[in-house]
Amino acid sequence: MKPKVVVSGREDGRRSERADERMSEGFSAEAAREGLGAYLQYLGFLISRMPPPTELARLEAPYYDYLQAPLQPLADNLESSTYETFEQDPVKYKQYQAAVRQALIERHPANGPVPVVMVLGAGRGPLVDAALYAAVEAGRTIRVFALDKNANAVVTLQNRRLNEPTWAAHVTVVTADMRSWAPPELADMIVSELLGSWGDNELSPECLDGAMRYLKPSGISIPSGYVSTVAPLSSSKLWNEVGRLREVKHFETPYVVKVHNAFQMAPAQRCFTFEHPAPEQRLTPPAEPDNTRARALTFDVSVGGRLHGFVGYFHCTLYKDVAISTDPATESIGMFSWFPLYLPLRQPVHVPDGGTVTVQFWRHVSPQKVWYEWALLHPEMSPIHNPNGRSYHIGLL
Ligand SMILES: C[S@@+](CC[C@H](N)C(=O)[O-])C[C@H]1O[C@@H](n2cnc3c(N)ncnc32)[C@H](O)[C@@H]1O
Numbered sequence: 001m002k003p004k005v006v007v008s009g010r011e012d013g014r015r016s017e018r019a020d021e022r023m024s025e026g027f028s029a030e031a032a033r034e035g036l037g038a039y040l041q042y043l044g045f046l047i048s049r050m051p052p053p054t055e056l057a058r059l060e061a062p063y064y065d066y067l068q069a070p071l072q073p074l075a076d077n078l079e080s081s082t083y084e085t086f087e088q089d090p091v092k093y094k095q096y097q098a099a100v101r102q103a104l105i106e107r108h109p110a111n112g113p114v115p116v117v118m119v120l121g122a123g124r125g126p127l128v129d130a131a132l133y134a135a136v137e138a139g140r141t142i143r144v145f146a147l148d149k150n151a152n153a154v155v156t157l158q159n160r161r162l163n164e165p166t167w168a169a170h171v172t173v174v175t176a177d178m179r180s181w182a183p184p185e186l187a188d189m190i191v192s193e194l195l196g197s198w199g200d201n202e203l204s205p206e207c208l209d210g211a212m213r214y215l216k217p218s219g220i221s222i223p224s225g226y227v228s229t230v231a232p233l234s235s236s237k238l239w240n241e242v243g244r245l246r247e248v249k250h251f252e253t254p255y256v257v258k259v260h261n262a263f264q265m266a267p268a269q270r271c272f273t274f275e276h277p278a279p280e281q282r283l284t285p286p287a288e289p290d291n292t293r294a295r296a297l298t299f300d301v302s303v304g305g306r307l308h309g310f311v312g313y314f315h316c317t318l319y320k321d322v323a324i325s326t327d328p329a330t331e332s333i334g335m336f337s338w339f340p341l342y343l344p345l346r347q348p349v350h351v352p353d354g355g356t357v358t359v360q361f362w363r364h365v366s367p368q369k370v371w372y373e374w375a376l377l378h379p380e381m382s383p384i385h386n387p388n389g390r391s392y393h394i395g396l397l
Helices: 019-024 034-048 055-063 080-087 092-107 126-138 151-163 165-170 204-214 236-243 248-252
Strands: 116-120 143-148 171-175 187-192 215-222 225-234 269-275 293-301 305-319 322-325 341-351 355-365 369-378
Touching: 080 151, 092 126, 092 187, 092 215, 092 305, 092 322, 116 126, 116 204, 126 143, 126 165, 126 187, 143 151, 151 165, 151 171, 165 171, 187 204, 204 215, 215 305, 225 293, 225 341, 225 355, 236 248, 236 305, 236 341, 248 341, 269 293, 269 355, 341 355, 341 369
Parallel strands: 116 143, 116 187, 143 171, 187 215
Antiparallel strands: 225 269, 225 305, 293 355, 305 322, 305 341, 355 369
8 A cells, every 4th residue: 555645744845865856766856855754754663664565465455446347146157266355365265164163052952853055046056165164063963965056166066976975975966046956854043145246136035035945934034134324535536546437327327445545534324224035935835035225324524535436335134143244344354256336426526524424325126136326415415326126137037
């Protein structure tokens, strides 16, 4: 990180013998003069004491402020190299393992029936491994179904079943879309990871709603729920990056981005919450879940500036207090599978010190697609961004 530092104040016009040296270090001519020299010297001292970047920061540096369009999770299949990158995450799979272990210990006595665990969206199998390790740690035996719609990933799953004795003994591999699969039996536990940068933005709710019908009445989903969170963001860098794309539709598109040159103007607040099974699915008889959402949020901004949009995160409860999170307030430190989401504003807006920002978000669902709309309500009204999903949507077909 190379923060810009502004030193302001009176300067006496004389050049110090260190001024040229300071200027060559990137300080301005004015600042390098004698009057501000002590401040510059002290800044130089602080900079020299900064710790070197961590391994994670080095890996992430090429992605700083680089806009990526979010995935179309149902239309596109992931590449093997993408799975491989996910699988390096040092936190995510450990948390899943801890969640499955705790659920097995608390819900399945060692001398009871063998629990059936279904890993839905298994990819190349790391969550299957996490479940199998958890069973060993819990002293339980489990049977696992590993399902994915991606035929390429399923080839890897089948190979693992052929080559790994634990898999051969405990795992059944299935190629199917979880929304339409007809399972041969019901599950005690459904384990999945279908989260996008803003939690529900890769259709986890729609996919898991379809799968809840093959959970036993006593069964659980890991995750049990998630909430998207959002905060106002000042970042001329990100706004200009969107502007370079030269079409309004890009200001109505959320981007996955490692937000770097930016100032989050207030703590993130909860936006859309989802539970699995959905509350409607716990009714007798169960009803179709409604995954549309609308939420207005007001943020207190103590240090004002130009508002260029919003930054989105998620907090996901796997089981009881075992969670994964990208929200700065509860962040899973070291987890790198997700960058935040940037939701731009078409026009930046000035927010004064001590001001407030009010914004409205909507999540819409049709039989074909899911999309978000958003509008600033205060300190100025903006148009509704992305009406009817005209610029960006996530396909359900
Ligand atoms: C984010 S990846 C997770 C892969 C793996 N479980 C992991 O944690 O590394 C999501 C996986 O779910 C699969 N998937 C997404 N929607 C699906 C659906 N409706 N039915 C079956 N698989 C699905 C994708 O093909 C992908 O392999």
